[in-house]
Amino acid sequence: MTGRLSGSGRLSTRDRIIGAVDDVLAADLDATAARLQEISPVAAELIDPLRAFTARGKRIRALVTWWGFEIASRTPADPEALARIAGSVELLHAAALVHDDIIDDSDTRRGRPAVHAAFRDGHRTDVWEGDPVLFGTGAGIIAGDLCLSLSEEMYTAAGLPGLLAPEVVRRHDDFRRDVMVGQYLDIRLQAAPVPAADIAARAEEVLTFKSAKYSVEQPLLLGAAIGGADGGLLEALSAFGLPLGRAFQMRDDELGVFGDPAVTGKPAGDDLRQGKKTVLVGMTLTALAEAGRDDDAAWFSARLGAADLEDAEVDRMAALMRDSGAVAAFEDAIETRMHEARGALEDLRTRADLHADDVELLDFYVRTLTHRTS
CATH class of the missing domain: 1.10.600.10 (Farnesyl Diphosphate Synthase)
Structure with a gap:
């Protein structure tokens, strides 16, 4: 996770931060999917829409989290640890958006199906039993809650002093x-x-x-x-x-x-x-x-x-x-x-x-x- 700073300044470039956060999110979601697979072959389905949901974004919150640390600290942090702090912020944001789309009854997010809509549509496509809307809403709430939990895990795992x-x-x-x-x-x-x-x-x-x-x-x-x-x-x-x-x-x-x-x-x-x-x-x-x-x-x-x-x-x-x-x-x-x-x-x-x-x-x-x- 190397990268140059912004010219002669001490703040890391946008590209460096976004790349580092993207890498941490992808790696941690893959690791979580593997852990869920051990619980049940179908439990990892919860990660698929979250992986797609968090793969893109402006990372505006991750950027200022990282820059806030660099503005305040004269001691550089381990980049991977800082990426985990910033990534935890992104997962909190993702959780809020997943729940927000359910609250607003909004089927799209960033030009793709919202998480609850993806679960609902999958239920319909596979012709499962019960109400696809109710299933989609329930699965979406659970996925959002899982995002909150993963956000806390990533934050704690950063291991930064203080x-x-x-x-x-x-x-x-x-x-x-x-x-x-x-x-x-x-x-x-x-x-x-x-x-x-x-x-x-x-x-x-x-x-x-x-x-x-x-x-x-x-x-x-x-x-x-x-x-x-x-x-x-x-x-x-x-x-x-x-x-x-x-x-x-x-x-x-x-x-x-x-x-x-x-x-x-x-x-x-x-x-x-x-x-x-x-x-x-x-x-x-x-x-x-x-x-x-x-x-x-x-x-x-x-x-x-x-x-x-x-x-x-x-x-x-x-x-x-x-x-x-x-x-x-x-x-x-x-x-x-x-x-x-x-x-x-x-x-x-x-x-x-x-x-x-x-x-x-x-x-x-x-x-x-x-x-x-x-």
Whole structure:
């Protein structure tokens, strides 16, 4: 797992990190499949969809976990051990996605069948007994739980010194707990009646705990804590990671409406079909109300997530988002958060004594997360 660093800086390149994490994930899943095979010839079936599910991805959480350690520590870690820490983060993410697809009743992920859908379709193809939907859901939940267990195994197996330090334990606990709380906040927001004027604020709360913190800030802080970061450095990293995580998720919500299915791997307007009360939806309803377009706002609210929602209605919703000015305001909000992250990066440069090449690498990461098409 050798590889050069970013020019004259101390941060490892994206390619080096992604390659190392890919190798560890593949090797550990193969080893787990062998262990499951000893339990039963069919038990290893649980690994097949997980292997395909984790084989690809942006590795955005693995990257900042690794970089967080390198920013904080002046002592290089064993690359394989660091890859296991970063890989454990990826497995936690995979578990969250497997369960999220079940919760959202979403059949696709990254252009492939979601894990529960793959189990369901296999049941149908092989003409097994019972309800294929129930089997797929049950097998998907179990596969997600197995991912959580494997994440813990990989984290512990890294064997890095300091994993039991109080600050490291707290950061690891926060990381795992908050995403689950955020997931509940999300499904509650979708289920409970919420005044249109309050949707944007409630959705921002969900966005923060379900995605923003867990996508960037918390893995960054976990890696830094393992690397021995002090309180001041952790605060500086948080100031960089939290607004970036928010901008990342806001871009994801925009792509959930306007993204190209060939690139996102999701149907166009998927969030509207699922009735997602996102920040963008809240801003649209507020903009329509402020413009006195109460009929449009009422129609939008009534049809959002309707079981019989037609393609033409999805198109009309998207048009209302644009011509109400909500999309433009939403883009401005993304840019504001991106600039907050860049401003914090300048402070981080001084506090952590980062080389210009390291700052350039992190700035590229900012642009990758905020200006993307998938």
